[in-house]
Amino acid sequence: MARMSRPAALAVALLFANASRADEPVPAPAAQESWSHSRRFVAVGDPAAKRTRVFRVEPDGRRTPTWSMKGWFRVFALADDGEHLVTGHDGMGLLPVEHPRNEALLVFFRRGVEVARVTLRDLLGDAPLRPTASHLYWGHYGGLDERGRFFVDTVDGRRLAFDVMTGRRVEGKR
Secondary structure, three states: OOOOOHHHHHHHHHHHHHHHOOOOOOOOOOOEEEEOOOOOEEEEEEOOOOEEEEEEEOOOOOEEEEEEEEOOOOOEEEOOOOOEEEEEOOOOOEEOOOOOOOOEEEEEEEOOEEEEEEEHHHHHOOOOOEEOOOOEEOEEEEEEOOOOEEEEEEOOOOEEEEEOOOOOEEOOOO
16 A cells, blocks of 8 residues: 555545534534634624624724625635635535535635635536435535635545635645
8 A cells, every 4th residue: 555645644534534524513603703814804704694794903903894795604714815705615515415516615705796606516527426424525625825725625535726816726735
C-alpha cells in the first residue's frame, strides 16, 4: 500500500470524519458570525429577522453597518474586502435522496446581489453521491482563504477552489 503524505492523510481523515457525522441533525437556526481574514469586517446572520448584515469593525471593536441582505444561512463566509459573501446549501454536506442536479450548493454575492451560483452538477457532474442512513453526502465546505478562494471537498476526493468575487473555479492548493 502506498504511503500518504501527512497533509493527504489528514485530508482523507477529515473527509471521512465529516461523512461519519453526516446523518446528525443540522443545528437549530442560531445567530452566527463570519469574520473576514483581516477581522476588519464581520457578517452576522440573524435567523429571527431572516437577514444577514455586514459590519466594518473599528480597531476599538465598534461595528458600523455597511450593507445587508435578505436571508439567514447556515453556511456562509465573508471575503476580506467586506463586499463579497458566499453561501452554502442549508443541508451542509447532505442532500435529500430525491435532489435535482441543478440544486445550488454555492451562491456568490456582492453587497447582497447574486453574482454566480454553482450547482451540484457543476461540482460533480453525474458522479454518484455517497448514501448515508437518510441522505446523500456530496462533500463539505472548506471555507475561504486569505486570497479570496472558497474551497469545497467533494465526495470523489477532489478539492475545488472558487474565486469569491466571480464564483468561477480557479486553481489553488490550500
